[in-house]
Amino acid sequence: MTEGPTDLDSLLGLRSVKRSFFDQYRAAESRLRRSMHALDRVSGALVRTAEGPEELMLSVLKVAYDQLDAEWALVALRDGQLPSVEPRHVIVDPEGRFVAFEGRDLAPVPEGLPKDVVNVLLAVLRGGRSAEVADAGGPEAVTVPLILHGGVIGGLASWRHPGRQADDIDTVVLRILAAQAAVALHNSVLFRDKEMLLARAEEAYEEARGHVVELSRRNSELEIAHRELDAAHRQRILDVERSRMARELHDSVSQLVLGAGMHLQLGLDAVGDADRQRPLLEKAVHLTDQAVDQLRSVIYALRTIDDGDGRLSRLIEDLCRLHVPSTMSSEVRVLGDEVPTTPGIEHELLRIAGEALSNAARHSRGSGVVVTLDFGDEAVALTVEDDGVGRPQDLRGLLEAVRTGSPEERHGLVNMRERAEMVGGVLRISGSDAGGVAITVVAPGVGGLDTAVRGSVR
Secondary structure, three states, X not given: OOOOOOHHHHHHOOOOOOHHHHHHHHHHHHHHHHHHHHHHHHHHHHHHHHHOHHHHHXXXXXXXXXXXXXXXXXXXXXXXXXXXXXXXXXEEOOOXXXXXXXXXXXXXXXXXXXXXXXHHHHHHHXXXXXXXXXXXXXXXXXXXXXXXXXXXXXXXXXXXXXXXXXXXXXXXXXXXXXXXXXXXXXXXXXXXXXXXXXXXXXXXXXXXXXXXXXXXXHHHHHHHHHHHHHHHHHHHHHHHHHHHHHHHHHHHHHHHXXXXXXXXXXXXXXXXXXXXXXXXXXXXXXXXXXXXXHHHHHHHHHOOOOOOXXXXXXXXXXXXXXXXXXXXXXXXXXXXXXXXXXXXXXXXXXXHHHHHHHHHHHHOOOOEXXXXXXXXXXXXXXXXXXXXXXXXXXXXXXXXXHXXXXXXXXXXXXXXXXXXHHOOOEEEEEXXXXXXXXXXXXXXXXXXXXXXXXXXXX
16 A cells, blocks of 8 residues: 655645755745845835825835846836826936936936946837847846836836846846836826815815805995995986976976065055055065075975086076076176085085075066185185165165064075074175175185175175
8 A cells, every 4th residue: 555645745745855855945935035025125115106206216216226236227218108207217326326317306417327228218218119128238137118008108127236147036026016116107197186186176166265255245245236226226216306396396386476476576566655455465475485485495405416516606506597587697607716615614605695596586676696606725705796776785784683683574684694604704795896785705615705706895
């Protein structure tokens, strides 16, 4: 009976216990340990994918350099392959320094490169075939291609020291390293591009958020502007209607009441002082005067200056159209450079001008009225003068009489004087060059009296 193989034979696969077998076993174990160490270095190099293509290329090149205990080593990419990767090549010299012709800021330009190294570099860059690359490297070179998706994208080469023999493990390790390096380089490019896209997306997101905030702000401003526009439109409609009502009152009702008052005044002048109808006529004249005053107050309140430029002279022109009847002429003159006054002074000057124009229209019996505005550096003067039959001394006497509590008529003069004093001004009553009465108000503001105004006051 033949004995079967022992357990030791089955486990170890030992068919001989000769000394030569154990020598082979120890050599195989050494090769295995060396291979495992090489693969460990390969894996250590390839895990640097996230650090960028340059760091990955340096790590791969260092493994190839150390694996063969090389004198020179290089890694290079073909022109047109992975075009975004920089540098396109890196070389390790006998002193272990990284050198490159371009693409790496901290790498010096190589000097004294062996012809075989230059030939392999040029062959890889130009896209030479694997056999051409191997032939260019000479007998001391171990060259392997970098293959991605079935195509060659570059090459890895290492030159042994003279006397150092390369074995199958060196070639296999370099092939594994080259194959994995090509994939890792591609992944590194994808990772870098992804990081760049992510950064751009975050930047675009922040920019979009900023646009959202800006659009929200502008939308709020637009809503406010829309509400203001609606309010302005409603106010415009209201102003147009108020102006229409003011024109209707001025052109129809006030003219009728003013005409009735004038006819009553003529009737009053025609009757004697002893006539029993005189008190009734005087009362009727007084009531029509009050009606005219109230109508003009309403018209003045309704009237808006839609087509004016806001200047005092323009506002007074509107007052002339409001208070002066069509049977009298009116003119507004401006002396000096017209500048804005304070709102308070402007308001009082307009009320005084309206009162003076109303008095001239009702009592002067003249054919025209002239309003003069004199602007200076420290004061503004307003003069309303007519060519009627009034005498300034009579008006001054009536003003003094009203002050002491005598007749109520001519109370408008008191109002004008009080309004002038409210803004720190003075009221003067004098004769006009046209033969009637001139009422002048000098208020603090922007000018002194012009000689033309002074000449018209006496």
